[in-house]
Amino acid sequence: MTDAIIIGAGHNGLVTAAYLAKAGLKVKVLEGAPQVGGAAVTREFVPGYQVSSVAHLLHAMHPTIARDLNLARYGLDLKAERVSTRSLLPGGRSIDVGDAASIAALSRADAEAYPVVMSRLARMADALASYALHTPPRPDIAKMDWEGKLNLGKFAWAMRRLGRKDMLELTRILTMNVNDLAGDYFESEAVRGLLCFEGVLGLALGPRSPSTVFNLLYRLSSLGANGQGGLLLPKGGMGAVTHALAKAAQIAGATIRTSAAVDHILIENDAAAGVVLSTGEEVRAPRVVSNADPQRTALQFIGPRNLDTMFVSRIRHMRMNGCTAKIHLALDGLPEALTDRRGRIVVAPRPDDIERAYDCAKYGRVSDRPALELVIPTLSDPSLAPAGKHVASIVAQYCPYRIRETSVNEARRQIGERSLAVLEEVAPGIKQRVTAMEVLTPHDLEAQFGMSGGQWHHGEITLDQVLFLRPAGQAQDYRMPVPGVYLCGAGAHPGGNISGAPGYNAAREILKDVRARRVA
Amino acid sequence: MTAYVEHLTPFLRKTPFHPRIEALMHGSHWMRWTGHYSPAAFESVQSEYFTIRNGASVYDVSPLIKYRIRGRQAADYVNHLITRDLSKIKPMHAFYTAWCQDDGMLVEEGTIFRFGENDFLLNSAKDQLHWLEQVAYGFEVEIQEASNELCGLSLQGPQSRDVLRAFGINGIDHLPRFGILELELQGRWLRIDRAGFTGDLGYEIWVKPDDALWLWDRLFEVGRDHKIAPIGAQALETARIEAGFILIDVDYSGALHALRPSNRMSPYELGIGWTVNLNKEGYFVGKRALKREKEQGLSRYVLTGIEIEGRKPAPGSFLYADRKGRRELGLTTSACWSPTLKKNIAFARVPSAYAKPGTEMWIEIWYHKEHKIERSMVRCRAANRMFYDPPRKSA
Ligand SMILES: Cc1cc2nc3c(=O)[nH]c(=O)nc-3n(C[C@H](O)[C@H](O)[C@H](O)COP(=O)(O)OP(=O)(O)OC[C@H]3O[C@@H](n4cnc5c(N)ncnc54)[C@H](O)[C@@H]3O)c2cc1C
Numbered sequence: 001m002t003d004a005i006i007i008g009a010g011h012n013g014l015v016t017a018a019y020l021a022k023a024g025l026k027v028k029v030l031e032g033a034p035q036v037g038g039a040a041v042t043r044e045f046v047p048g049y050q051v052s053s054v055a056h057l058l059h060a061m062h063p064t065i066a067r068d069l070n071l072a073r074y075g076l077d078l079k080a081e082r083v084s085t086r087s088l089l090p091g092g093r094s095i096d097v098g099d100a101a102s103i104a105a106l107s108r109a110d111a112e113a114y115p116v117v118m119s120r121l122a123r124m125a126d127a128l129a130s131y132a133l134h135t136p137p138r139p140d141i142a143k144m145d146w147e148g149k150l151n152l153g154k155f156a157w158a159m160r161r162l163g164r165k166d167m168l169e170l171t172r173i174l175t176m177n178v179n180d181l182a183g184d185y186f187e188s189e190a191v192r193g194l195l196c197f198e199g200v201l202g203l204a205l206g207p208r209s210p211s212t213v214f215n216l217l218y219r220l221s222s223l224g225a226n227g228q229g230g231l232l233l234p235k236g237g238m239g240a241v242t243h244a245l246a247k248a249a250q251i252a253g254a255t256i257r258t259s260a261a262v263d264h265i266l267i268e269n270d271a272a273a274g275v276v277l278s279t280g281e282e283v284r285a286p287r288v289v290s291n292a293d294p295q296r297t298a299l300q301f302i303g304p305r306n307l308d309t310m311f312v313s314r315i316r317h318m319r320m321n322g323c324t325a326k327i328h329l330a331l332d333g334l335p336e337a338l339t340d341r342r343g344r345i346v347v348a349p350r351p352d353d354i355e356r357a358y359d360c361a362k363y364g365r366v367s368d369r370p371a372l373e374l375v376i377p378t379l380s381d382p383s384l385a386p387a388g389k390h391v392a393s394i395v396a397q398y399c400p401y402r403i404r405e406t407s408v409n410e411a412r413r414q415i416g417e418r419s420l421a422v423l424e425e426v427a428p429g430i431k432q433r434v435t436a437m438e439v440l441t442p443h444d445l446e447a448q449f450g451m452s453g454g455q456w457h458h459g460e461i462t463l464d465q466v467l468f469l470r471p472a473g474q475a476q477d478y479r480m481p482v483p484g485v486y487l488c489g490a491g492a493h494p495g496g497n498i499s500g501a502p503g504y505n506a507a508r509e510i511l512k513d514v515r516a517r518r519v520a
Numbered sequence: 521m522t523a524y525v526e527h528l529t530p531f532l533r534k535t536p537f538h539p540r541i542e543a544l545m546h547g548s549h550w551m552r553w554t555g556h557y558s559p560a561a562f563e564s565v566q567s568e569y570f571t572i573r574n575g576a577s578v579y580d581v582s583p584l585i586k587y588r589i590r591g592r593q594a595a596d597y598v599n600h601l602i603t604r605d606l607s608k609i610k611p612m613h614a615f616y617t618a619w620c621q622d623d624g625m626l627v628e629e630g631t632i633f634r635f636g637e638n639d640f641l642l643n644s645a646k647d648q649l650h651w652l653e654q655v656a657y658g659f660e661v662e663i664q665e666a667s668n669e670l671c672g673l674s675l676q677g678p679q680s681r682d683v684l685r686a687f688g689i690n691g692i693d694h695l696p697r698f699g700i701l702e703l704e705l706q707g708r709w710l711r712i713d714r715a716g717f718t719g720d721l722g723y724e725i726w727v728k729p730d731d732a733l734w735l736w737d738r739l740f741e742v743g744r745d746h747k748i749a750p751i752g753a754q755a756l757e758t759a760r761i762e763a764g765f766i767l768i769d770v771d772y773s774g775a776l777h778a779l780r781p782s783n784r785m786s787p788y789e790l791g792i793g794w795t796v797n798l799n800k801e802g803y804f805v806g807k808r809a810l811k812r813e814k815e816q817g818l819s820r821y822v823l824t825g826i827e828i829e830g831r832k833p834a835p836g837s838f839l840y841a842d843r844k845g846r847r848e849l850g851l852t853t854s855a856c857w858s859p860t861l862k863k864n865i866a867f868a869r870v871p872s873a874y875a876k877p878g879t880e881m882w883i884e885i886w887y888h889k890e891h892k893i894e895r896s897m898v899r900c901r902a903a904n905r906m907f908y909d910p911p912r913k914s915a
Contacts, residue, residue, distance in 0.1 A: 270803065
């Protein structure tokens with residue numbers, strides 16, 4: 001008999017599967033797509049050209065998980081070189097965050113401030129991230145178990161250790177918008193623009209929207225000790241991460257079935273009893289763990305008829321307006337500006353550029369001039385394209401899921417064309433090099449990867465949707481209201497990115513229930 | 521009118537029966553009910569009360585808020601909304617039920633009319649469209665407020681059936697308690713259900729607003745020999761306490777309108793746990809919480825009936841375990857002297873251990889006496905809240 005079914009072989013589902021299998025449970029992973037990985041995949045988008053189809057930079061993978069699951073042994077090289085971020089500016093100029101001189105050329109003050117400010121922010125982010133591998137505290141502390149109290153105590157200690165000044169600063173900036181923060185710390189538009197870009201990445205918010213500093217801190221928290229300490233381009237693309245995870249899970253005893261889309265969870269006597277596939281096939285198990293996002297999990301798999309109303313409303317109202325498109329270019333060569341750019345490239349020269357790009361999205365339009373993040377993975381891993389050819393992987397913002405007076409096809413065309421136009425300005429000649437292009441709008445991401453709204457994090461990372469409010473109040477401990485149903489994906493604490501943390505935490509809570517024999 | 525009192529211009533709405541009610545009103549005894557003029561009393565509360573218990577009383581229930589619920593999955597929807605088992609309710613029947621929030625706290629209790637498999641009308645005291653629509657997510661159902669489409673009179677009392685017989689309602693003798701009858705009379709559409717808020721034999725008669733005055737006039741014409749008389753809310757208040765019916769904003773706060781979360785109450789706490797069917801097919805809002813409350817004994821208290829020594833009504837009075845008043849148990853929410861039972865009765869919120877009928881408690885009553893306020897501490901006993909339950913109610 002199967003002890004637990006995991007719906008979805010995204011990286012978090014695989015992490016949960018591996019931990020549960022290691023603990024001796026019989027685990028069956030059912031993935032709807034023909035391949036494992038979820039949004040952490042490498043796919044061929046034109047014959048001969050492969051790319052990380054959604055997530056393309058690895059930074060958040062929690063070292064504890066990588067170590068526990070022995071990912072190095074299963075082919076994931078986390079020792080690879082960290083790549084830096086360079087922001088391309090008009091007129092052929094650029095700054096590289098790892099190169100003080102490049103910043104000094106624009107502002108000496110910013111060049112000096114940059115490392116100081118960023119390490120201060122990183123310190124705060126690290127303190128917050130000390131909760132990454134813990135279940136969020138319950139709002140009613142009286143009902144917390146000793147472990148919860150201990151974690152809360154540790155967290156308070158981490159905060160204290162920041163010292164008075166930093167703690168005060170953290171409370172000041174926590175709810176702020178990233179544009180004001182950038183203005184507090186830096187004088188050059190270029191550095192401010194870059195900081196703003198980091199603050200809005202993955203959100204349907206602009207640099208002047210509140211809570212964007214929190215998103216920035218969330219991102220920074222995955223770049224330090226709770227992540228990989230920087231940005232990595234995994235060899236073989238992001239699929240390498242999930243292949244290693246799948247192997248770890250399988251070797252621990254889990255079975256993985258692809259092209260097995262789940263239609264809904266089977267509920268008997270108000271408890272999980274298994275799942276029903278879209279083919280009508282029934283697979284039974286007393287525990288069902290969903291790696292899909294909270295909306296798909298609650299509204300489709302469990303269904304509103306098995307849930308309470310306020311919970312359903314909360315989940316329905318989760319902000320899931322994906323705003324990020326993914327664009328892949330097959331290139332027969334690189335324009336001069338990009339020839340030796342192994343790292344991450346950002347095109348968001350000024351805060352106002354991003355704000356204007358967001359203005360479009362606010363009213364349901366694709367940005368006239370999108371902000372871009374770009375990597376050319378073939379520079380570090382030529383095997384991804386035919387010899388001498390290249391692939392560019394671009395994250396383009398904003399391309400809203402909620403479009404107005406624009407069809408999805410129209411939006412796809414617009415974000416593709418407009419992103420190329422912006423790119424052409426900072427990397428002249430690139431257009432001529434493009435031999436094929438794939439554009440994935442949030443609608444495409446939803447259709448192909450099951451992410452509702454195409455939302456990066458399975459629900460935006462904003463203060464009202466994190467910690468004990470993620471995915472909804474009273475559901476922060478990975479248990480869904482129906483006994484035996486759990487959530488292990490990015491829609492659970494701490495949130496999205498390729499970190500494995502939600503999957504890790506979910507496994508711990510499931511095992512607690514198994515030991516307490518709470519279900520079956 | 522001068523400008524500075526313009527805001528005092530009466531703005532309450534008039535029900536279609538208003539012209540007749542107003543004509544009988546002494547001394548402007550109006551009260552407000554969902555934004556309408558509603559009679560609190562006409563001339564004598566006492567004689568109105570005795571009309572309920574001995575004659576045929578008429579009370580305008582038009583101000584009730586009504587929601588029409590229809591659609592392919594209306595039955596599934598209603599069953600998900602309410603705590604009772606809908607599968608036990610046949611078409612053309614009304615039923616009393618509770619409906620709750622996620623955590624089992626009562627939104628409201630009231631009557632739902634089932635006309636067909638998927639055709640319902642829900643009566644409520646408070647606006648609930650937003651809640652009803654939230655619950656409707658995932659159901660093919662249409663919910664529409666229909667408050668102004670119908671108006672009605674509640675005809676209650678031992679002689680109510682005689683009045684309807686004289687009115688020419690065929691089949692009234694066979695209409696069971698909670699049954700619904702629809703018919704045409706003198707070319708007018710009528711709906712009659714056998715329910716009410718008095719715990720006595722009684723009916724509600726619904727018509728289109730245009731036929732309101734016709735209904736009133738005809739009823740009073742044929743009712744002359746059956747002690748028919750209009751009543752107001754004050755007389756009804758005594759009758760509903762005798763019958764053990766709870767009243768929103770008096771005995772509890774609806775969960776959607778409660779000022780503090782802790783003010784909300786569960787059906788178990790309100791002593792209407794019988795409306796909660798934990799074994800019915802399918803999930804309903806609040807089920808997990810209610811099951812937990814029941815299994816783990818989490819109810820904070822229960823609203824029970826009490827019978828109090830003496831004759832001094834005890835509204836808002838504290839109950840104690842001991843005569844000295846050292847151990848407080850709870851307080852009364854509704855209270856009155858019952859003229860029919862000749863008993864001093866009340867609803868009291870007490871720990872469930874004290875709700876067992878016969879359990880003795882002490883109650884502290886403050887009362888006016890000759891320009892002074894006096895206090896007395898008297899014995900009271902828990903009792904079935906349905907103090908008054910005559911066989912004719914369901915015969
Ligand atoms: C455009 C974009 C760029 C991003 N870039 C990065 C990046 O560079 N770095 C980074 O760290 N993060 C990035 N992210 C975020 C990251 O991709 C996600 O947060 C992460 O993949 C979430 O992982 P997960 O395992 O929780 O869910 P997912 O990866 O979404 O996996 C869920 C799995 O469930 C499966 N599933 C869904 N429905 C069903 C069903 N009915 N039956 C069976 N299976 C089902 C899906 O097929 C999928 O495999 C990016 C996101 C977007 C949208």
